[in-house]
Amino acid sequence: MINVNNVSLRYGAQKLFDDVNLTFTPGNCYGVIGANGAGKSTFLKILSGDIEADTGDITLGKNMRMSVLKQDHYEYDDFNVIQTVIMGNKRLYDIMIEKDALYAKEDFTDEDGIKASELEGEFAEMDGWSADSEASSLLQGLGIPTSLHEKDVKDLTGNEKVKVLLAQALFGKPGILILDEPTNHLDVKSIRWLQDFLGDFEGTVIVVSHDRHFLNEVCTHMVDIDFGKIKMFVGNYDFWYESSQLALSLMRDQNKKKEEKIKDLQNFIARFSANASKSKQATSRKKLLEKITLDDIMPSSRRYPFVGFNMEREVGNEILTVEELNKTVDGVHLIKNLSFRVNKYDKIAFIGDELAITHLFKILIGEENQDSGTFKWGQTITTSYFPKDNSHFFEGVNLNLIDWLRQFSVEQSEIYLRGFLGRMLFSGEEALKEAKVLSGGEKVRCMLSRMMLKDANVLILDQPTNHLDLESITAVNNGLRDFKSNLLFTSHDHQFIQTIANRIIEITKDGFRDRSMTYEEYIEEFYMK
C-alpha cells in the first residue's frame, strides 16, 4: 500500500501538480497517463524517493520493498548481466558484496567470523541461494539466453539491455513495482510476456505507458496527470478515454439537464462494463464502475504539436541506390545482400529485424561502415536523420532550448527559433529551460524541430513514435503523411505505417523482401495466407 498525502511540485513557473492525495493498493495495476511533460516520470520519482516534493509526503506499508524501472537507463554498463539483475534487490546484493569482501580478507578475525555468520543468516533468510537461478529464469522468460548471462551489460544490444533492466526490476518479487515506459524498445513477444507477468503479480504495480493496447491489457485503474492535478479512475484506458470524451461533450452541451446527463453516464457505464469482463478483477471493477458519478470524470486538455516538413529543393532522378549491402554485428549477419532503388515519392517502411534496420540507417547516413556492398545518394539529395537513441544530444547539456535549437539553425534569431519551439508546445518561459531536464517525449519533440529546420528532401526516421504521447504521434503521423518527398522509416505503430508508407521492405533472416504496397496489403499477402 502506498499513501500519497497532499503532494505538490513546481519547477520555476511551471506547476506540475498540487494537492495530490491518492492511495495505491496491492493487487491493482495503475496506469499513469498524461501528455509528454505532464510530470509522469517526476511523479514516479517522488513515489520512489528519488526526488522530494515541495509539500506533502509518501508513506509505504511496513517492510514494503519497491523496485523501479527507469525511463532512461545507462548506469549498469560495467556490470555483468546476472549481477545487474540481482542488484534489483539492493540489500541482497550488498550482502553478497560484503560477504565476498570478508572472505577475501587475509587476516580474517573472530569479529569477521561473527559478522560473516550474521550476513549468512540474513542471506539465507532472503533466499539468497536461489538468487542466481531466479535471475536466470527471469532472463530466459524475457528471451535472454544463458549464453549472454555472464556478459557485461554494455556488450548487449539496446533491446537486450532493456530486458535485463526489466528483469532487474522484477527480481526478488518486490511488493511494489514501478515501471516507466517498459514497452519502449521491447519486441512484441516480450511485451506479451510482461503482460502475463503483471497479470499474475500480487503486489502493487504502477506503470507509465503511452501504449493503448498495453494499458488496456494490464490496468485496473488509470492515474491521469492533467490540469496540474493527478486523478485516479477505475477502469482501463479505453474506459478512461471514452468517459473523458463523454464528459467533454456533456460539458459543451451546457443546456442539457443534469438528470439527462446522469442517464447518459449510466448508459455508458452499463455498456462498458458489459464488455469488460475477461480479466480476473472484472467483477470487482464492475462494482466500482457502477459507483462512478458525473463529478468523477473529467475532460482531457491534451494539446497537439504541429509537425510539418518542407524541403529546400525537390529530388532529382537519382535518389538512392543500394547494392548487395552486408553487415555483421557481434557475429550475427544482420543485413544480407540488401539491394533496392528508391523512386520519386517512395515512402518506405522498413520492418523486420529492428537492430538490422538501425544499422542500415546508420550506414546510409555515414555513421557506420558496411562490411561489403555499395550505396549511392543522388546529387540533389539532402538527408535528415532521426536516431532511435538521442541521449547524447541532451545528457549534461546546459543550453536552454533556444540555444539548443540554435546549434542546428542557419537563421539564428530568437524570434525564428521561438516560432519552432512554440509549434512544439514550448512557449514563453518553457523555452528557457535547460535541454538536459526535458522529459522523454519533450526530447523527441526537440529532435523533430531540429529535423524540420533542415529542409531536407529525404527523411530517415528510426522509431520516431517512441516516448511520444498519442497527440504527438498523430501530429508526426500527419506531418510525414503530408511530406512531399521521400521517407525511409521504421516504427512499431501499425496505423502509423499504414497511413504513411507506400512501399514495404522487410529485413528477414535470409535477406529481404521488397514490395510496393501498403502495410495492410503486405500483411495480408505474407502473413495471413
Ligand SMILES: Nc1ncnc2c1ncn2[C@@H]1O[C@H](COP(=O)(O)OP(=O)(O)OP(=O)(O)O)[C@@H](O)[C@H]1O
Ligand atoms: N530539474 C528540472 N528543472 C526544470 N524543469 C524540469 C526539471 N525536471 C523536469 N522538468 C520538467 O518537468 C516536466 C515533467 O517532466 P517528466 O519527465 O516528469 O514528464 P513525463 O510526464 O514523464 O513526460 P514523457 O511522457 O515525455 O516522459 C517537463 O516539462 C520537464 O521539462
Ligand SMILES: [Mg+2]
Ligand atoms: Mg517520462
